[in-house]
Amino acid sequence: MAEKFEPKIVAFLCNWCTYTGADLAGTSRIQYPPNVRIIRLMCSGSVDPTYVLKPLLDGVDGVLVGGCHPGDCHYQSGNYKARRRIIALKEIIKNAGFDEERVWLRWISASEGQRFAETVTKMTEFLREKGPNPMRQKWAV
C-alpha cells in the first residue's frame, strides 16, 4: 500500500435538481474532491438497477444517486420511485454479500450547491475509510 487509496465514485444525477445543484457548486466555486464522476440523467426515477449494480461489480467504490427533494420532482414522483428502488436494491446488494453502504441516495436541490459539495466530500471520506471495493481485487487476481 504505497499509494494512498482514492475511491472512485459514479454519480447519477437528475437533470433538474441535483445536476443543477452540482452546477451551482461550480458557479459558486465550492471545492470538493475530484473523486466523483457525474452522469446526467433526466430523473432519479430512471436509474435502472443495472446502473447501480454494474459499477459495483466492476469495482467502482461508490455510487451516488441524486434527485429532487420529496415533493419537488420535475416528473411528479420520480424521486419516490428512486427511493423505493434503491431501498430494494440495497437489500439485494446486502443479501448478495456486497456492501450496501457504498450506495448513497441523496436529495439535493438546484439551490443546494453547498450541500452537493458536502455530500461528495463526506462520501469520499467515508469511502476512503472503508477502503477499496473488494471487486477491484477480484479482477486483479
Added chain:
Amino acid sequence: MDPQPRIGVYICHCGVNIAATVDVKAVAEFAATLPGVTVARDYLYMCSDPGQRLIQEDIKAHNLNRVVVASCSPRMHEPTFRGAGEQAGLNPYLVEMANIREQCAWVHSDRGLATDKAKWLVASVVAKAARLEPLEAREVGVTPEALVIGGGVAGMTAALDIAEAGFPVYLVERSDHLGGRVADLNRIFPTLERVADLLGPLTERVQSHPNITVLLNTEVTQVEGYVGNFEVTVRGVEEPLGVGALVIATGYDVFNPRRKPELGYGQYPNVITSLEMEHRLAAAEESGPEVLAVNGRLPKKVAFIQCVGSRDVQLGHPYCSRVCCMYTAKQSRLVRELLPEAEVTVFYMDVRTFAKGAEEFYDEARKKRVLYRRGMVSEIYRRGERVILAGEDTLLGRPFDFEADLVVLAVGMEPRADAAELSSLLKLPRSSDGFFLEIHPKMRPVDTAVDGVFLAGCCQGPKDIPDTIAQAKAAASSALIPLLRGTVPAESATAVVDVEMCAGCGMCVEVCPYGAADLDALWNVSRINPVLCKGCGACAATCPSKAIRLQHFTPDQVLAQVDALLG
C-alpha cells in the same frame, strides 16, 4: 443501422475559466485516442461564432456524424451547440456535451487531478456519443393565453403588457385588492410623488382592460402541464385555466423586527418600523405633525436605524434589501420638513444609492441636515419616556448611548412565508436565501428552471419599483414568445417500446405520471404516446423485461458511460 461513428471532440478553454485548472491540450490529445474519434481540438471559446464555425467546418470536412463539446454545463449551452450542429446538417441529438467547467475546473484546484478527471468525463461522453441515435424534432401547439400570479406593481405591469400584445391574461391575486405592497406606501423616492397618484391609473387600466381577467380573493392550488400548455387550478374558479405561460409576481414579506428583540420593537412605543412611519407620515400630511407624537410629545430627536433584518448572516438574510437606504433618505427628509425643530440622525453601515437619481436625493437629505452617523445600533433600552440607542460611532471609534424620542427601524424584505408552497406547486427552485431562483443571476435573471414560467419583481429578490417594473416587462415579453410563435418544441427523447420483448405486465402504465403508457387491447403489449410522454424514464427503469428504452438515455448508452469512466 448506425454507420461507423466519426466523432469530433472540442475542448473549450472558456478563456481561462477551464484552461487555468485543466490542461486542455492534454485533454484534446487524449480525446484523439478514444475509439470512434476522428478529430479532437481545443479552442479559446467554443460558444463564440468562430468556435461554432470550427465545428461546422469539421462536420463537412471530416464527414463527422457525432459531436462532443467539452465545456460548460449543458444547461448553459446545449441549445447553442445542438443548433450549430443542425445548421451543418447534423441531427441535433447527435451533439453531446461534457461538463468540464462547473463540474470540474471550477470545483477543483489541483491541475493534475482536474485534468485527469476532465479526460475521463470526456471519455464517458464520447462513449455515449458513439451510441447516440438521431431523434426527430417535434412541436406542439400553444394555448394562447397567460396567467400572472400576484396583483402588485410587478404582476399588474406584466399582465398589461401581455394583454396589450393581444393575448388574454388571468391575474390571480390572493387579497381583495390590487396594488400589493406599494399600496402601503405614501410617497416614493426620488420624485416624492404620491403613490396613490401613480398606482390609481395603473390599477384602473388593469381592471378595465378587455384582455385581463382579474381574479381577486383567489389563489393557485395546482399547476399541471408544460410550457405552451399549462393547466392551472385556481381556488374559487371552477374549471382549470389553460394557459401557455406563467408569470410569478408574488412579491415579498416585510421583515418582522421582533426577531431582533435587542431593538425593543413591540416593547417601547418609541420604536416603530419604517412601514409604520410611512403611515404616520401620510397621516401627518393630512392632519398635521401631531400624529408623530410619542408619549404625547412631539419628538425632538428622531433616529433611523438601517439594515434591520438585512445583510445579516445570522438571520439567514445575507442580502441587501436595496430599498431601505433610499426610503430612509426620503422619510428623514420628510421628517425634517414636518418637524423643523427635530434633530434627525441616521445610523448606517454603508449607504447604497445605486438607482437613478438616488445619490442626488441622498445629497439633498444631508443638506437638509439629516445627520448620517456611521455605526450600527447594537441594542435599545428605556430611559424614562425616551429610549437609549447603544452603539458605536465607528468613525469616532467611540461607543455612544444616544437618547431618542422616536426610532424608525429600516426593515428589509424577506421571501414570502408561503414561497415554499408555490415553489413545490410549480417545481420552482429557490435560492439559499429563499427567493425564487433565476436560471442565471446575470445572463438570465427572468427565466426559471421551469420552461414557460418567468419571474417578476421581489419574489426573485429585493428590488425597487423601477427595477420591478423593468423585470415585469421583461417577464411579459418572455412569456409572449411561445404565445406569439404558436408552437413550442416537444420532448423528442421519449420512451419507446420493443413489442417483441413486452410481456404486457402493465407496470409501465402504473408508473407513468402522464398517462402516456397504455396496453394495446388486441396484442396486450405496451404502447407509449409520444405526445404525452415527457421522457422521465420511470417506465424504462421499471420494466421487468427491459422492453422499454428511454431514447437518448438508453441502458446501452449509460452503461457505456460507466465503462468509459472506469478507464
Added chain:
Amino acid sequence: MKTEPITEQLELFGCIQCGKCTGGCPLARKTELNIRSMIYNMLVEPELDVHAHPELWDCTTCFTCVVRCPKDVRPAELIISLRGQLVESGRIPETIGTALMGIFRQGNPNGMAREDRSAWAQGMEIKDARQGCSVLYHVGCIPSYDLRVQPVARALARALTEAGVDFGTLGTDENCCGNEVRRMGEEGLFEMLVEENGELIRSVGADRLVTTSPHCFNTFKNEYGFDDIEVLHYTQLVAELIEQGRLKFTKEVKAKVTYHDPCFLGKQNGVFEEPRAIIKAIPGVELVEMDRNRERSLCCEGGGGRMWVEGTNKEERLAFQRVHEAADTGAEILAVACPFCLLTLVDAVKVQGLEERLKVMDIMEIVNLAL
C-alpha cells in the same frame, strides 16, 4: 506578533466594521476595550504589540459581540486568541496565573485542596455517580468551595432527592470544567481538561449531565462534543421536574422577585424561559422584569476570568449599575442562576448600600425556601 495567522484562522476578513460588537459591548463604555477597532487593526497592520493592550483582560466573554455580529465573525474569539498569545509569552496578570495554576494543580481556580471538593455536601447522602445513575450532577468549582455558593448546591441536591431523581456526583474526583480556562487563553490546559473530564464523565454512562453554573453548562454543551449525553443547566431540569409534578412546593415565599439573566445561560445558550418558569411556580412569588432583560441583560462582569482579575477600571462596576436597575423595579429579591453572578451582585448590593432593600439569591435558594 504577526497579525495574519490569527486573521486567517478567525476569518476576520468577513468583518464589515459595522460597530455592533463595540456598540453592544458593556466594557467598551468604561475601558479602552474596542473590539471592532482591534479587528480593524488586525486587518490592516502586519504586526500587533499584544502587550500594549492591558484592556484585553477587561473582556468578560459575555459574547454580546458574537450574538450581535451580522456577519458571524465571533469578535470575542479574537480576544481569547490574543490572550492565548499573552499566556504563551508568560506575561499575564499575576492573579490570572494563580487561578490557572490552581486549576492545573488542584482542579479549581482558588487552589483549594482537591480532597475538600465534596465538603459542600457534608451531612448529605450523595451517591458516587460511578455506581450508576441517570443524571450526573457536576457541582462546579465555586459551588463546591465558596461558602456563599455552597447552599445553592445543597439546595439543588435536596430538590433532586425530593423529586426522586436518580443522580450522583464525582465527589472529590470532579475537576474544573475549563470554561474560563479557555476564555483566559490557556488552550493547552483546556484541551487537557476536555480530554480528562470527557473520559471520566463518559465512563459514568449517565444520560444527562446537569450543572450548577451556566459556565460549566456552556463548555460541556458546546465544546466537549458529548453527542450521547444531554447537557442541562439546573434551571432546565428543575423547571422540567416542576412541570411534571415531581417537585412540589409546600410553603409560600411572599416576595417580589426580579431575575438577572446570566450571559452564559441566556445570550449564549438561549435559556430564557425555564428560570422564569421556576420563579413563577413558587407560591407567593411575584416576578417583575428589569427593562434590560433576556437578550439585553447587562453582564455582571464575572465571566471570562474576570473573577480573578480586576480589569483596567475598578471603580465603575457593571454589577453596581445592575443592582440599581434591580432595586428600581421594587423587587425585594434579585434572583440569579449563576455562581459568578451571585458573588458579583451580592458584593455590589453591599457596596451600593442597598442591603436593606435588595437581597441577592440564587433561584435554587428561593426554591429551597418553598420546599
